[in-house]
Amino acid sequence: MLTVPFLRNILLAGGLVAVGLSPWSVYVVLRRIVFSGAAVAEVASAAVALAVLFQLAPFPIALLLTVASFLALSRLADSEVLPPETMVGMLYAGGAAASVLLIAKAPRGEADILNILFGNILTVPSSLLWTMAAVFGALSLLQYLAAKEFLISAYDPDMGRTLGLRVGLWNMIFYGSLGVAVAVAIRTVGALLTFTMLVAPGAAALCLTGRLSRAFKAALAFGVLCALAGVVLSYQFDLPTGPTIVALLVAVFALSFAFGRAAQAV
Amino acid sequence: MPAELLKTEGLSVGYGRHEVLRGIDLTIARGDFLGVMGPNGAGKTTLLKTLLGLLEPLAGRISAAPAAGRRVLFGYVPQRESLDLHYPLSALEVALMGRYGRLGPLRRPGAADVRVAREALARTHMERFADRPYRKLSGGQKQRVLISRALAAEPEILLLDEPTNGMDVNSERAIMELLTELQTEKGTTVVFVTHLMHTIERYARRVALITFDGRLLIGEKAAMLEPAVLTGAYQANNKNL
Numbered sequence: 001m002l003t004v005p006f007l008r009n010i011l012l013a014g015g016l017v018a019v020g021l022s023p024w025s026v027y028v029v030l031r032r033i034v035f036s037g038a039a040v041a042e043v044a045s046a047a048v049a050l051a052v053l054f055q056l057a058p059f060p061i062a063l064l065l066t067v068a069s070f071l072a073l074s075r076l077a078d079s080e081v082l083p084p085e086t087m088v089g090m091l092y093a094g095g096a097a098a099s100v101l102l103i104a105k106a107p108r109g110e111a112d113i114l115n116i117l118f119g120n121i122l123t124v125p126s127s128l129l130w131t132m133a134a135v136f137g138a139l140s141l142l143q144y145l146a147a148k149e150f151l152i153s154a155y156d157p158d159m160g161r162t163l164g165l166r167v168g169l170w171n172m173i174f175y176g177s178l179g180v181a182v183a184v185a186i187r188t189v190g191a192l193l194t195f196t197m198l199v200a201p202g203a204a205a206l207c208l209t210g211r212l213s214r215a216f217k218a219a220l221a222f223g224v225l226c227a228l229a230g231v232v233l234s235y236q237f238d239l240p241t242g243p244t245i246v247a248l249l250v251a252v253f254a255l256s257f258a259f260g261r262a263a264q265a266v
Numbered sequence: 267m268p269a270e271l272l273k274t275e276g277l278s279v280g281y282g283r284h285e286v287l288r289g290i291d292l293t294i295a296r297g298d299f300l301g302v303m304g305p306n307g308a309g310k311t312t313l314l315k316t317l318l319g320l321l322e323p324l325a326g327r328i329s330a331a332p333a334a335g336r337r338v339l340f341g342y343v344p345q346r347e348s349l350d351l352h353y354p355l356s357a358l359e360v361a362l363m364g365r366y367g368r369l370g371p372l373r374r375p376g377a378a379d380v381r382v383a384r385e386a387l388a389r390t391h392m393e394r395f396a397d398r399p400y401r402k403l404s405g406g407q408k409q410r411v412l413i414s415r416a417l418a419a420e421p422e423i424l425l426l427d428e429p430t431n432g433m434d435v436n437s438e439r440a441i442m443e444l445l446t447e448l449q450t451e452k453g454t455t456v457v458f459v460t461h462l463m464h465t466i467e468r469y470a471r472r473v474a475l476i477t478f479d480g481r482l483l484i485g486e487k488a489a490m491l492e493p494a495v496l497t498g499a500y501q502a503n504n505k506n507l
Contacts, residue, residue: 160366
């Protein structure tokens with residue numbers, strides 16, 4: 001299989017997306033921002049459609065709007081007027097509607113736009129693989145080095161402030177980095193797999209372990225294994241690759257949840 | 267006379283434009299053991315958060331360690347119910363957070379920090395629970411871990427928000443005796459907020475009493491717990507009963 005060049009690229013793309021997103025999923029679950037990921041993915045899709053309509057480069061527009069959406073959600077979460085999920089819901093609906101409306105007026109063919117909009121792991125060029133490796137590598141390093149800042153900013157921001165940490169700044173860095181990771185992943189694998197990779201590995205890991213450090217490792221392992229297995233299975237059984245990976249991730253989560261519940265009951 | 271550690275002059279505290287307390291002149295000396303009490307919603311936590319720098323004063327000023335001319339190192343113990351139990355953290359990992367302020371940005375805790383965190387757990391008699399999941403500890407044990415976390419910061423002053431809230435009598439006594447021990451044996455300055463009169467009566471040395479009309483009365487315990495003083499402070503609440 002690995003001798004087929006396009007298949008090698010698919011395996012690399014799947015693996016890189018898993019390495020780039022699955023450790024974030026632990027934070028996404030613990031920070032209770034699961035649906036922020038879905039809403040921002042819709043905004044990224046709308047940004048791509050907007051760029052296509054006005055014949056601009058899709059990636060910078062998607063990157064800009066994705067990061068801006070995450071930062072806006074992180075600020076609006078402090079609103080005392082409305083619960084945070086209201087903002088998330090509005091952003092999701094707005095992003096989804098804008099995508100459809102913009103596609104309807106776009107000059108390119110629908111299939112072509114859908115390919116750009118939802119990503120296609122089967123057609124990932126080698127140049128994009130290098131971009132993904134560089135961006136996800138840098139973000140993984142940041143995540144490792146800023147582990148204490150990301151943890152205390154979410155777990156106990158008041159304590160962080162009394163210790164002299166710049167909690168607001170670190171929250172902005174967190175959401176900004178997450179936005180970059182989402183923008184890069186959506187371009188490669190589309191909104192559905194990006195969203196699932198941002199939730200399922202972390203959720204599955206947290207069902208099985210009582211230690212945060214192990215949860216990050218388990219999430220990474222689940223993400224990479226599902227991505228690689230999904231590519232292989234979709235090739236063997238002639239299935240669409242993205243949904244196969246999504247189905248595996250959901251199955252791993254369901255098994256982990258059941259196993260975690262059973263272990264608790266013992 | 268012990269050195270001043272924290273001093274407020276004409277301090278007003280509140281949220282947004284809503285003033286909760288005003289005209290507060292409070293001095294906390296090194297080695298103090300001060301209990302802050304008052305009716306529910308009177309502004310005890312707001313005052314504590316303002317002293318910690320978590321809320322901006324609406325008016326007046328707070329000077330920290332005026333003699334030393336530098337920033338005071340706080341050890342903050344929040345209400346334990348405010349922490350999210352979904353986080354899979356051990357007692358040691360929670361205590362280790364106290365070291366974060368001593369590390370620079372992007373620096374990870376090292377072996378020396380782990381040692382200090384373990385020592386802090388030992389001071390609250392929680393060393394044998396170091397590897398136990400924090401969320402599986404009892405209320406009293408969680409409180410001890412949070413005190414350990416504050417101690418791991420090697421603070422000059424411990425500020426605790428309702429440290430015995432929701433505890434049974436034995437757990438409450440154990441926590442308050444631990445704080446007394448830290449104060450008497452290590453000279454740690456302790457300021458705690460509580461709505462429980464009997465906790466103040468039994469353990470505080472000095473009392474800051476927030477009145478129903480937003481003033482702060484400060485004095486020795488015996489004077490502050492005089493029936494006439496208490497009746498005046500809680501007047502509005504009693505009328506509402």
